Amino acid sequence: MSSPRERNAHSKGSRKQGQRPFNRKPDNASDDWLWGWHAVAAALDNRKRGAAIRLLATPDRARELESRFGRPKALEVVEGAAISQILPQGAVHQGLALRIPPLASVALEDFEARRGAVLLMLDQVTDPQNVGAILRSAAAFGAAGVILQDRHAPKLVGALAKAAVGAVDKIPTAHVVNLSRALESLADLGWRAVGLDGHTETYLDQALDGGPTVLVLGSEGEGLRRLVAEHCDELAKIPMPGGFESLNVSAAAAVALYEASRPRS
Incomplete structure (x- = not known):
């Protein structure tokens, strides 16, 4: 021994x-x-x-x-x-x-309201994998940034950051206390809000005008909350001729970002 x-x-x-x-x-x-x-x-x-x-x-x-x-x-x-x-x-x-120290939140005023600019706002989307995938799509389609709520969003670390494949550090993110008030502030700064809602009759391509746009997405189960939806300038849906009622929120974000990134006269 x-x-x-x-x-x-x-x-x-x-x-x-x-x-x-x-x-x-x-x-x-x-x-x-x-x-x-x-x-x-x-x-x-x-x-x-x-x-x-x-x-x-x-x-x-x-x-x-x-x-x-x-x-x-x-x-x-x-x-x-x-x-x-x-x-x-x-x-x-x-x-x-x-x-490593976390990234500081971006101020809403830091987002430039220029033609063709797109922001994403997530209303109580809490699954880290979904938020990570959305950040990745936002970076891929050249979005100006992503807006999250302080209390109802996962931290930008761990599984979320892994799913984002580096996009946590490539796409600016703003954390706000109240999404409805944030939409009011963005409206004053020249942004127009389009909320995704599968129950409206307007299609997304009809709602987009090429101006600075905030795409607002709700959680998969509940969708947009009433007050958040009321603060949107227009509600629109993604056409789904295949008959499905809805998409996973990260897939819906990717489709919406693609549509919003298309040039408009």
């Missing part, structure tokens, strides 16, 4: 060169992490973020990071299993996890 000193020496020797001892204790708040290559790389590349607090990477991913960013000060080279221990169960981290 080996002595405690021998067991300790074996443990030290088993750690691969360049790897630090892994400490899980300070990071119980696993919902503050970003993970996955695209989410982490976009955050590190975003100058509006503060310095990384902790950056965990497997040896292969560490080499990729160093080739792109140099060696980040917060980098800790660890095994993939150690990263899995600190993240929520089932997180597909791709060998990377990052804690």
Whole structure:
């Protein structure tokens, strides 16, 4: 039987060169992490973020990071299993996890009300995968930004950021207390609001005029809340000749963004 000193020496020797001892204790708040290559790389590349607090990477991913960013000060080279221990169960981290200060909310006044500009407003869309997919579509179609409610929106980290594939750091987001008042402010700034509602007779292409537009989407179950709908200039629906009554909210957002991005005279 080996002595405690021998067991300790074996443990030290088993750690691969360049790897630090892994400490899980300070990071119980696993919902503050970003993970996955695209989410982490976009955050590190975003100058509006503060310095990384902790950056965990497997040896292969560490080499990729160093080739792109140099060696980040917060980098800790660890095994993939150690990263899995600190993240929520089932997180597909791709060998990377990052804690970094959150992005500051954008002010509504920062969105330029120019012709062809499109904003997305989400009314109590709370599923992180859906919000992440919507951010990805917003970035892909060149939206000016996304507006979320403070109390009824998931944090822009974790599974949401993974689903957004880096779009969390590429599309400006504004967090507001009250969506109805935000629509009033946007109207004063020159924006016109079009709410998506499957029960209206107006189709989306008929409601869009090419001016600065806020597309307002509600949750899948409830749709737009009454006060939010009343603050929209027009309600419109996506035509669905196949007979389905509705689309998943992230799919509806992608279709609406495509339609809104089409040139209009």
